[in-house]
Amino acid sequence: MLTLLLILLPIAAGVITLLAGERMAKQLALVGGLASLGVAVFTWLQFDPAAGSQFGFKYAWLASGGISFAAGIDGISMLLVLLTTFLTPLIILSAFKNEYKNPAAFYSLILFMEAALIGVFTATDAFLFYLFFEAALIPVYFLAAIWGGENRIKVTFKFFIYTIFGSLFMFVALVYLYYQTPGTHTSEIAAFYQLQLSPAAQGYVFWAFFIAFAIKMPLFPFHTWQPDTYTESPTAATMLLSGIMLKMGVYGLIRLLLPIVPLGMEQWGFLAMILSVIGIIYGSIIAIQQSDMKTLIAYSSFAHVGLMAAGVFSSSLNGLQGALIQMLAHGINVIGLFFIVDIIYSRTKTRYLDQLGGITQSTPHLSVYFMVLLLGSVALPLTNGFVGEFLLLSSVFQYKGWLGAVAGLTIILGSVYMLRLFQKSMFGPKSKWVEGFQDLTASERAVLLPLIVMVFWIGIYPSTFLKITEPAVSQLLQLVNN
Amino acid sequence: MYPIILLSVFGVVTLFLGFSKSKNILLPSTLLFLAIALGSNFVDWGKGPFLYFYDMLRVDNLTLAFNGIVLISAFMIVAISGGFQDNADAEPAEYYGLMLFSLVGAIMMIGFDHLIMLFIGVEILSVAMYVLTGSNKRNLRSNEAALKYFLMGAFATGFMLFGMTLLYGATGSFQLVAIQGFTSNMSAASQSYIFYAGLLLLLIGMLFKVSAAPFHFWTPDVYEGAPTIFTTFMSTIVKTAGFAALFRLLNHTFAIYNFWWIVIAAIAVLTLLVGNIGATSQNSFKRMLAYSGISHAGYLLIALTALSKPTQNAIIFYSLAYSLSTIAAFGVLMLVSKEKTIEGQPNERYEAFNGLAKQNPLLAFVLAVSMLSLAGIPLTAGFWGKFFIFTSAAERGIMWITVIAVLMSTVGIYYYFRVIISSYFREGDTVKIRVAPFYQIILVLATFLTILFGLAPGIFEKLI
Numbered sequence: 001m002l003t004l005l006l007i008l009l010p011i012a013a014g015v016i017t018l019l020a021g022e023r024m025a026k027q028l029a030l031v032g033g034l035a036s037l038g039v040a041v042f043t044w045l046q047f048d049p050a051a052g053s054q055f056g057f058k059y060a061w062l063a064s065g066g067i068s069f070a071a072g073i074d075g076i077s078m079l080l081v082l083l084t085t086f087l088t089p090l091i092i093l094s095a096f097k098n099e100y101k102n103p104a105a106f107y108s109l110i111l112f113m114e115a116a117l118i119g120v121f122t123a124t125d126a127f128l129f130y131l132f133f134e135a136a137l138i139p140v141y142f143l144a145a146i147w148g149g150e151n152r153i154k155v156t157f158k159f160f161i162y163t164i165f166g167s168l169f170m171f172v173a174l175v176y177l178y179y180q181t182p183g184t185h186t187s188e189i190a191a192f193y194q195l196q197l198s199p200a201a202q203g204y205v206f207w208a209f210f211i212a213f214a215i216k217m218p219l220f221p222f223h224t225w226q227p228d229t230y231t232e233s234p235t236a237a238t239m240l241l242s243g244i245m246l247k248m249g250v251y252g253l254i255r256l257l258l259p260i261v262p263l264g265m266e267q268w269g270f271l272a273m274i275l276s277v278i279g280i281i282y283g284s285i286i287a288i289q290q291s292d293m294k295t296l297i298a299y300s301s302f303a304h305v306g307l308m309a310a311g312v313f314s315s316s317l318n319g320l321q322g323a324l325i326q327m328l329a330h331g332i333n334v335i336g337l338f339f340i341v342d343i344i345y346s347r348t349k350t351r352y353l354d355q356l357g358g359i360t361q362s363t364p365h366l367s368v369y370f371m372v373l374l375l376g377s378v379a380l381p382l383t384n385g386f387v388g389e390f391l392l393l394s395s396v397f398q399y400k401g402w403l404g405a406v407a408g409l410t411i412i413l414g415s416v417y418m419l420r421l422f423q424k425s426m427f428g429p430k431s432k433w434v435e436g437f438q439d440l441t442a443s444e445r446a447v448l449l450p451l452i453v454m455v456f457w458i459g460i461y462p463s464t465f466l467k468i469t470e471p472a473v474s475q476l477l478q479l480v481n482n
Numbered sequence: 483m484y485p486i487i488l489l490s491v492f493g494v495v496t497l498f499l500g501f502s503k504s505k506n507i508l509l510p511s512t513l514l515f516l517a518i519a520l521g522s523n524f525v526d527w528g529k530g531p532f533l534y535f536y537d538m539l540r541v542d543n544l545t546l547a548f549n550g551i552v553l554i555s556a557f558m559i560v561a562i563s564g565g566f567q568d569n570a571d572a573e574p575a576e577y578y579g580l581m582l583f584s585l586v587g588a589i590m591m592i593g594f595d596h597l598i599m600l601f602i603g604v605e606i607l608s609v610a611m612y613v614l615t616g617s618n619k620r621n622l623r624s625n626e627a628a629l630k631y632f633l634m635g636a637f638a639t640g641f642m643l644f645g646m647t648l649l650y651g652a653t654g655s656f657q658l659v660a661i662q663g664f665t666s667n668m669s670a671a672s673q674s675y676i677f678y679a680g681l682l683l684l685l686i687g688m689l690f691k692v693s694a695a696p697f698h699f700w701t702p703d704v705y706e707g708a709p710t711i712f713t714t715f716m717s718t719i720v721k722t723a724g725f726a727a728l729f730r731l732l733n734h735t736f737a738i739y740n741f742w743w744i745v746i747a748a749i750a751v752l753t754l755l756v757g758n759i760g761a762t763s764q765n766s767f768k769r770m771l772a773y774s775g776i777s778h779a780g781y782l783l784i785a786l787t788a789l790s791k792p793t794q795n796a797i798i799f800y801s802l803a804y805s806l807s808t809i810a811a812f813g814v815l816m817l818v819s820k821e822k823t824i825e826g827q828p829n830e831r832y833e834a835f836n837g838l839a840k841q842n843p844l845l846a847f848v849l850a851v852s853m854l855s856l857a858g859i860p861l862t863a864g865f866w867g868k869f870f871i872f873t874s875a876a877e878r879g880i881m882w883i884t885v886i887a888v889l890m891s892t893v894g895i896y897y898y899f900r901v902i903i904s905s906y907f908r909e910g911d912t913v914k915i916r917v918a919p920f921y922q923i924i925l926v927l928a929t930f931l932t933i934l935f936g937l938a939p940g941i942f943e944k945l946i
Contacts, residue, residue: 060940061939061940062939062940063940065873127869130860131860131861131865134859134860135860135861138854138859138861142906145903145906145907146906146907152907153903153907153908157899157903160899161892161895161896161899164892164895165892168888168889168891168892169885171872171888172872172881172884172885172888175869175872175873175876175884176876176881178873178876179873179876179877
């Protein structure tokens with residue numbers, strides 16, 4: 001029942017926020033986000049990693065069709081639910097400093113988004129998974145298209161059509177799988193795991209899933225919607241997209257693609273792996289060229305997710321564990337970085353590296369926070385990025401040595417673009433844009449501090465989180481290898 | 483059975499009510515008539531099947547469900563017609579009378595068990611629609627639409643009659659049961675080409691009525707030219723009745739599935755392509771809805787192509803979801819286009835919706851939900867409609883057709899979202915749009931049902 005509570009609580013909070021009107025919107029939304037976090041942490045305390053799916057519920061939805069409204073939490077879901085509920089209040093809090101028109105709608109959309117994301121991460125019925133997968137798109141589309149930048153309409157439209165296009169293929173695949181289940185058919189994901197499909201059918205299903213998730217993450221060459229959308233969206237929506245929504249794609253690979261079509265993986269996994277690795281290098285190289293800070297981080301996110309996907313496609317314990325811990329780390333780092341860009345933008349009204357410089361001179365706090373997040377992102381040991389990248393690279397290396405070597409370039413290229421970002425914006429002579437730059441306010445620090453704590457927590461003692469997912473991941477791999 | 487008799491009587495009564503001085507009585511009385519007809523429809527629920535009129539009409543739960551959709555749609559459409567009080571030229575008594583008569587035709591089409599009954603039903607429905615299309619006498623477009631519809635419709639009827647004649651020649655009977663018996667006894671050696679030709683010609687006539695490609699050319703012009711209220715009537719009721727009839731006909735010739743499935747499949751694919759691709763290049767919202775109506779005919783044809791166990795529910799659910807959203811969309815269009823005019827004519831272009839979210843948040847929401855439902859986005863009834871359609875294709879094992887349908891759904895999102903973008907993200911003028919309370923109730927009801935069926939399709943399943 002806790003799962004149901006986790007899904008319904010943000011919806012209820014969103015509705016209350018919407019009805020309460022403009023004045024109380026922010027505060028109510030924050031309370032709602034924190035309450036969800038509280039429930040998630042409470043769930044975590046009760047959670048037994050070895051016990052499989054827990055706290056579930058199941059209601060008949062289309063009774064005659066064997067389709068049910070069912071969700072539950074296993075190790076993989078737990079980690080992502082924690083990530084979602086941890087980041088959402090921070091995203092809400094980070095938006096406090098900006099004055100948005102019609103704030104009630106703005107904050108309630110964030111909460112609706114949270115509900116849909118938790119739904120995706122916990123659904124145990126394939127059609128429920130699909131429903132939330134699509135439903136998550138609607139709030140973020142409206143967030144980006146109403147409160148976004150100048151080109152928002154065009155850019156978000158492309159984003160919407162692109163991602164729906166992908167998920168519809170997944171839908172066809174799910175309908176197909178549903179009809180392969182024996183008896184009166186069922187759409188439980190666990191039942192899909194038991195299917196014995198022919199290699200050819202697995203190939204088709206593999207591609208249907210791959211396109212859906214590759215567009216969502218995005219992987220090369222399906223990424224063209226991403227940089228523009230990240231850049232044009234309001235920062236809160238960018239954070240939702242990059243911090244959490246991108247994880248829906250990786251989660252889908254782990255939950256559906258890997259265990260349902262292992263033979264499809266055998267046939268096409270190598271190609272998918274190559275695409276992922278191309279994405280890593282390609283994203284990094286483009287990130288080096290960028291002068292808009294937001295676009296730069298968007299491309300860095302594109303590069304990172306390529307590595308996560310490569311880890312998943314290696315279908316090894318290290319790869320999956322690395323992808324999971326990296327999802328957590330990436331979510332934290334990228335949200336912190338986007339927030340810092342937003343802070344700089346709101347004070348200087350520019351995001352261009354050429355126009356910035358010399359911010360460190362007046363901002364001891366900002367510099368330190370920025371540096372820590374940045375080091376986490378380039379995977380320095382003792383920060384959160386290191387654990388994930390180490391595991392991921394070792395899994396890719398085991399898969400194919402030379403691929404591991406190519407993917408390993410991400411460490412070098414990553415430091416190049418990240419340090420360039422820091423150097424150009426923070427060091428050097430003070431530009432006219434940064435005159436009178438104020439250091440962080442208390443509420444800004446309240447957003448960044450929890451992120452920094454997590455950067456070190458995951459970096460120094462990752463096993464808190466690794467042990468949540470380990471039994472679930474090994475179980476999954478057993479399924480794949482049989 | 484009861485609705486046929488009641489509606490015929492009420493139609494005549496309505497014509498006579500037109501003689502009274504006060505025209506205010508027409509709207510409430512028509513609504514009352516429809517409510518009575520709707521209630522009487524469900525008297526036979528669960529009791530059938532019954533055969534009436536010398537076995538020409540069959541009443542079973544399937545018939546009653548389709549009748550229900552048609553009557554509920556008619557109730558909502560009449561309710562938002564508002565009594566035609568703002569139009570001095572209008573003849574509300576005749577319009578309402580014709581609408582009631584045309585419903586008799588629709589119900590005959592839905593329940594036919596004899597080809598003559600089908601023919602009478604189609605003609606009653608069509609002739610009423612020809613007249614209503616041209617009811618805006620002083621408008622050139624309306625006249626053009628009526629003439630076009632009539633001429634093309636007459637051709638289609640000719641094909642249909644010819645087809646029926648051939649079927650009679652081959653089987654010796656107009657009864658569906660006899661036709662079914664004939665097809666199931668037809669062995670490979672005794673293939674009857676007269677029968678095949680007759681079936682194809684009959685199908686052509688009926689596919690014309692549901693505006694499937696390549697028999698769709700009349701649709702955009704007629705939909706655009708006809709007064710919007712009658713366009714709504716045409717796009718919901720005629721389509722639902724047409725598909726009910728097609729379903730019945732194909733169901734009874736299932737024995738020769740191998741013969742006709744490829745024909746229907748080809749027409750389904752062509753209809754999807756024409757409808758969706760045609761809709762993308764429209765500037766007029768009303769014309770876009772006409773093409774969207776064609777594309778939805780394509781989705782329904784997929785269910786017919788498969789003709790498997792879920793098909794029946796798929797067609798009923800899809801028709802209901804489509805009718806609700808279409809009524810809501812046209813309802814909002816009527817309100818908005820009336821307030822914003824170009825050279826005295828209602829503005830039906832996308833730009834008319836600019837800034838609607840500020841001018842009237844409720845209307846913008848109703849419109850957005852109906853567009854999401856037509857596009858098949860989850861949490862709306864339209865999603866489950868598509869779901870049932872795809873499952874019926876999957877049950878038959880025709881996955882390739884769903885891939886085409888999915889690609890076309892993506893195209894659909896492009897044009898459905900244009901109006902959402904206009905109403906939410908673009909700035910418009912500050913005209914306040916007034917909505918009569920009753921009108922508002924109907925729109926909210928349609929939206930509510932769309933979301934309810936989207937969240938809990940099981941409710942519907944229990945009803946059937």
